[in-house]
Amino acid sequence: MALSARNRLTGEVTSIETSGPTAEVTVETEGGETAAAVITTDSVDRLGLSEGETVDAVIKATDVMVRNN
Amino acid sequence: MALSARNRLTGEVTSIETSGPTAEVTVETEGGETAAAVITTDSVDRLGLSEGETVDAVIKATDVMVRNN
Amino acid sequence: MALSARNRLTGEVTSIETSGPTAEVTVETEGGETAAAVITTDSVDRLGLSEGETVDAVIKATDVMVRNN
Amino acid sequence: MALSARNRLTGEVTSIETSGPTAEVTVETEGGETAAAVITTDSVDRLGLSEGETVDAVIKATDVMVRNN
Amino acid sequence: MALSARNRLTGEVTSIETSGPTAEVTVETEGGETAAAVITTDSVDRLGLSEGETVDAVIKATDVMVRNN
Amino acid sequence: MALSARNRLTGEVTSIETSGPTAEVTVETEGGETAAAVITTDSVDRLGLSEGETVDAVIKATDVMVRNN
Numbered sequence: 053m054a055l056s057a058r059n060r061l062t063g064e065v066t067s068i069e070t071s072g073p074t075a076e077v078t079v080e081t082e083g084g085e086t087a088a089a090v091i092t093t094d095s096v097d098r099l100g101l102s103e104g105e106t107v108d109a110v111i112k113a114t115d116v117m118v119r120n121n
Numbered sequence: 122m123a124l125s126a127r128n129r130l131t132g133e134v135t136s137i138e139t140s141g142p143t144a145e146v147t148v149e150t151e152g153g154e155t156a157a158a159v160i161t162t163d164s165v166d167r168l169g170l171s172e173g174e175t176v177d178a179v180i181k182a183t184d185v186m187v188r189n190n
Numbered sequence: 191m192a193l194s195a196r197n198r199l200t201g202e203v204t205s206i207e208t209s210g211p212t213a214e215v216t217v218e219t220e221g222g223e224t225a226a227a228v229i230t231t232d233s234v235d236r237l238g239l240s241e242g243e244t245v246d247a248v249i250k251a252t253d254v255m256v257r258n259n
Numbered sequence: 260m261a262l263s264a265r266n267r268l269t270g271e272v273t274s275i276e277t278s279g280p281t282a283e284v285t286v287e288t289e290g291g292e293t294a295a296a297v298i299t300t301d302s303v304d305r306l307g308l309s310e311g312e313t314v315d316a317v318i319k320a321t322d323v324m325v326r327n328n
Numbered sequence: 329m330a331l332s333a334r335n336r337l338t339g340e341v342t343s344i345e346t347s348g349p350t351a352e353v354t355v356e357t358e359g360g361e362t363a364a365a366v367i368t369t370d371s372v373d374r375l376g377l378s379e380g381e382t383v384d385a386v387i388k389a390t391d392v393m394v395r396n397n
Numbered sequence: 398m399a400l401s402a403r404n405r406l407t408g409e410v411t412s413i414e415t416s417g418p419t420a421e422v423t424v425e426t427e428g429g430e431t432a433a434a435v436i437t438t439d440s441v442d443r444l445g446l447s448e449g450e451t452v453d454a455v456i457k458a459t460d461v462m463v464r465n466n
Contacts, residue, residue: 071417
């Protein structure tokens, strides 16, 4: 399956913090980048996410901003 | 200045494709990650973005999804 | 593969309108719902999207609003 | 009143799960589609949302992704 | 009708720049705030938006970031 | 530093409501506009946000909708 959202960061789940309907999942790539995702707790359960697992952080291009100096 | 959006990927602008009010900016990190951003052409001009420049791709945690196998 | 974005509408691509870096894709479900997606032209090409094809429109729960009377 | 966000799914509120500042609202259409929305608890209160009520789930086209096989 | 998206800025449409499927609409409030919206050209047409008209710029709370010094 | 997200509302933090991984921050401008932001609690801590402080509410143009009568 292919998804239109083009940005992917492949890494390991290093933490899952759940509170009511929302959860925060942290993913660290081999290159040392960190991505924090706020997703629903239902999605954490449905995907069976666990720490140490390899996942993709996926981001739509319209949700990316650019900052310079 | 500090921004609440937590996710940042620092890299080099490798392409800027502009078309009317929107533009697509591609950023490549040292570790080999690529981020595509769709921003307004006004922002490309206001920031004076140019290829080869070092920038941050910035993403709000609520805009990050997680995918596994 | 499983994705944290929970909302999916399965339907047929009824139109693809491309203009520079962005494209608008319309999907119609069997039940008569219509979903309009603005994605990058690169994604249209990468997925090889064509009219008449069956696809999923996918939406993150934090991007859904509710309206009542 | 008319809103620029083009995607609407009309259906019945089948559940409201509230936790602190955020709530998850589930809407089911007559055709059997389900939409999950994460909105603020303030909005649940302000709209006076209740289970069984008919509402629209509303989504901006830039927030819709497309997935195929 | 009431919408869960809580943030509204009421002002006058001061410009509409259209290019293919997307358009940029600028709204200025009485208090001097400016809001730029990228919406679909279809929505500009459907709403019959015109310069000088009074509209609301509407934003979901999960799409707002905070920045300090 | 300059950020591509073009919309800014400068104002005072009038409330911070935290619950687990998410928090709601309310900002009021001098002109009387109010902006509600749902951000992560980690960001509230990292920025050291406090009531009475002057901040910017920042919003990407693709996240702004338009509504008229």
